[in-house]
């Protein structure tokens with residue numbers, strides 16, 4: 001982490017000094033940005049940069065691991081089909097599902113395409129259902145934990161989209177106009193979500209909707225490899241250090257061991273391991289059962305779904321452990337893009353501001369991964385993900401009101417920031433935050449509230465040049 005730490009009144013001075021530091025300091029900042037920051041994933045950084053995809057193996061993998069990476073990729077890319085079929089390795093789709101392949105949502109290993117405003121059958125934007133803060137134990141007996149807008153036709157015919165799918169989504173935006181203290185104006189889009197064409201009637205009392213826009217997945221193996229003790233060192237639920245920030249980890253059951261671990265994956269950190277996250281994606285999003293999630297998602301109210309789930313003809317689970325492991329390996333082996341900007345001076349300025357205005361208090365810049373992590377190539381790597389993986393109250397505007405594990409309606413896991421500047425080029429659009437409402441990195445910062453409000457206000461108080469330096473830094477890491 002950058003060394004300069006000062007309180008608010010000194011900010012302008014500290015930033016100014018970072019800008020015009022003596023040659024010796026500037027050189028050391030340059031060296032740091034060129035030697036350390038250019039390898040955000042340590043030796044797992046991608047060898048080359050691509051403007052078309054984030055899907056590349058990390059640079060230090062063996063030939064065998066690369067082979068597994070590309071085999072796992074084919075299971076991530078190819079659409080799953082209705083069982084029984086002649087393609088036994090890829091059948092078992094549905095009965096209810098959001099998409100037919102992982103890549104349908106994680107386009108290029110990234111965030112996919114945002115649904116357009118109005119009524120649609122969404123893909124990359126999915127809707128979870130969960131209890132609200134006042135009824136923490138409620139579950140939807142009609143729809144389960146996620147709206148699956150698509151289904152197989154229950155007579156095993158062609159794919160159908162509704163009426164058998166659960167619902168459609170009506171997405172609306174309100175425009176909010178705002179101004180920085182220096183007079184520069186900005187505009188935010190505040191979304192609202194309404195489920196329509198609900199197949200099993202109104203959603204029950206005490207259950208609410210939580211929109212989730214597909215996140216980036218590269219580097220997830222390295223996040224899995226950060227040691228739990230390094231994460232827990234950052235936990236401060238009662239804010240004993242009085243910095244206004246109360247990092248807290250979700251506590252969730254590891255389905256492999258039955259033990260409670262800390263949550264790392266998902267927007268509210270509901271999954272403790274990469275394996276569990278991948279298996280959950282198979283069942284929740286594609287309708288593929290595995291040893292971790294052996295039952296289809298049909299609820300008791302969904303009679304046709306229950307009947308269809310018995311017809312697939314699989315003896316064991318729809319994805320066997322051997323193939324599940326290949327998809328987990330594919331995810332674990334994904335590299336992290338190198339830093340894109342060689343302007344060491346502007347990177348150093350942006351990095352200093354990032355720390356000065358409190359961004360680094362949640363977006364922890366760097367770790368050395370666990371040296372005992374089972375995949376040796378991911379172990380003991382100096383990485384720069386910019387996240388504490390902890391839950392934070394982000395204020396009312398970002399709240400979805402829905403509880404997941406120990407995460408409340410206002411809490412979200414700090415997302416990693418590495419590689420986010422490439423989204424525009426790779427996807428042709430850039431979307432940020434849990435529901436993709438922010439159309440730029442700048443908008444994402446402006447939505448920060450709750451524990452991050454102080455930091456957001458300091459961001460607004462920066463002058464144009466300082467804001468530009470910070471945004472250039474964020475687009476480059």
Ligand code: HEC
Nearest residue numbers: 098099101102105123212213214265266267278281282285
């Ligand atoms: C319908 C769209 C969709 C499909 C299909 C999908 N995902 Fe996701 N993925 C998401 C969303 C949304 C999240 C965030 C989930 C949450 O908040 O719990 C996510 C989260 C993840 C994460 C965790 C990222 C993080 O940092 O928390 C991984 C890894 C992942 N998906 C891998 C996969 C794999 C592998 C598949 C195929 C088996 C897949 N996904 C299929 C939408 C999708």
Ligand code: HEC
Nearest residue numbers: 358359362392398412413414432433434444451452455459
């Ligand atoms: C209190 C902790 C906290 C602080 C302080 C904080 N953030 Fe965040 N940041 C988060 C969380 C949590 C999210 C996810 C919120 C959501 O998805 O609704 C987030 C999301 C983001 C995103 C969107 C990333 C993506 O891929 O969607 C960016 C960019 C970002 N923060 C940058 C910053 C910057 C720059 C600062 C300093 C001005 C900052 N953050 C301060 C916790 C924090």
